[in-house]
Amino acid sequence: MTSEDIEVLKLIKRLLEKESNSTSQTSRKEGDGQEKSLQSTNYIEDLKNKIDLLQEQLSSRIEMIKMTLQYVEEEKNQGEYTLNSPLVVSPSSNIEYSNLIEESFFHSEKRLKNFYPHSFVIQNNRDNNMGGFVYIKDENRMLYMISVIYSKPSQEFLLLSVLIKKALDDFFDATHKKDTLMIWGYLNQKIYQWLGGKQSPEKNNIHVSVTAIHWQESSVSFVGNDMSACLVSNGSIEDIPTPDVEIGRTKDIPPSLTKHTYRLEKGMHIYLASSQLIAIIKDQEEDKWTSFRQLIKESSNWQSEHRRQEFEHFLQKCYAKNSSQHSDFFLINLEI
Amino acid sequence: MMTPDDLKALQEYNFVLEYEDNAGKIYVSSSEEMFICEIKEPYMPIEDFKNLLLQKGLLMKDHPCKKFIFDKREISGFHQPSMEWYYVVWKPKMQEKFGLSVHRKLFTKDAWFRKSVEAGRAEIRKKYPDSPCHQMDVKVMNTIREAILN
Secondary structure, X not given: OOHHHHHHHHHHHHHHHHHHHHHHHXXXXXXXXXXXXXXXXXXXXXXXXXXXXXXXXXXXXXXXXXXXXXXXXXXXXXXXXHHOOOOXXXXXXXXXXXXXXXXXXXXXXXXXXXXXOOOEEEEEOOOOOOEEEEEEEEEOOEXXXXXXXXXXXXXXXXXXXXXXXXXXXXXXXXXXXXXXHHHHHHHHHHHXXXXXXXXXXXXXXXXXXXXXXXXXXXXXXXXXXXXXXXXXXXXXXXXXXXXXXXXXXXXXXXXXXXXXXXXXXXXXXXXXXXXXXXXXXXXXXXXXXXHHHHHHHHHHHOOHHHHHHHHHHHHHHHHHHOOHHHOOEEEEEEEO | OOOHHHHHHHHHOOOEEEEEOOOEEEEEEOOOOEEEEEEOOOOOOHHHHHHHHHHHHHXXXXXXXOEEEEEEOOOOOXXXXXXXXXXXXXXXXXXXXXXXXXXXXXXXXXXXXXXXHHHHHHHHHHHOOOOHHHHOEXXXXXXXXXXXXX
């Protein structure tokens, strides 16, 4: 039963109603003999029954479609639920384990450049067991970029990166329809499970963001905890807002809060920064924040390597002046 | 609509047309102790649907029935409350009164319709989890012959 079928049924109903009205009017006007009047009455009655039947048929089919769509949706969600069973990665050797870690944790920039060659990732961490990584997926003219940052060192995070990468691979294989909230919710649940529940203080040290660039709709969706994003176009900066989310908390968020329409063009930039990075810059005595925004604007037409060097230079200066507890940062530049 | 092989199977297994109205036909085979109910219209109002199945119930008083074959291949849309009545009222009643618990069904091959049937059944299971209809021997078949033999 397609929507066209429903439209046809509606049309038939309208035609019958019209015919029924016109017959009853003609019958009233002509005032013919009793037999003709009886014929008309029967005819109208017959038409009314047909309309009732069509009406019932139409409502039943609409209900049937609604019920089926809901069922399909539930089925799909159950499919996602099975994805959420605790993930276990069982490397057969230490070499395989270190390969998995390297693949998931250490090749963010390489992955980014596969899709957008003029992009870069800059990060500074006081410990090798912290930092962040970027996962990229390109599907049907949509680019999904997921970043995960650990703001405190823990050897467990390296394992978590392997699990998250595996979870995302499974997610993209198994789910046809995706959006940023769905991916964020999925990772939230996955990490929450892994941490063993709400009590874990580690949840405050994990920051996840999901960015989706939808070329066909000319939109960017963004959701992330302790992450900021902006879009740079023709020398102007537009912040990309995110709804308020945190690891371990689930709440219904309307998709309109994540999806923003822009006039996307080649050569635009998207920047994603960790909250630590913003804190470092804002902590400076001089008005470094304005300088940073200015650098973002001015550098949009520079060669990517030059742009990267300037950002590194700028951030190193801020880093040198800062106390060690604020020395970690993560910055992604995506030239689309 | 019955295929030539369906009609041949009806003959081979001694099915006789016992009832017919605008909505459907009921065939009975006393030798096989089976009933076939064939729906003729793509959609049936609940009253017609109930009437047809009540007629079948009446016929069962005179003809023992071990298996009921419901040929719904003509149906392209259903009325969920009718289905609920069929599952949670009619089927248990037939089991209670006549011991009928073997049901075979034939549906259109349309994937969307089949999905809707699945959705409808899931809904009934959710709404009436303890209904005996869920314990019955129900299978979907492709032809009348297959339904008679399995």
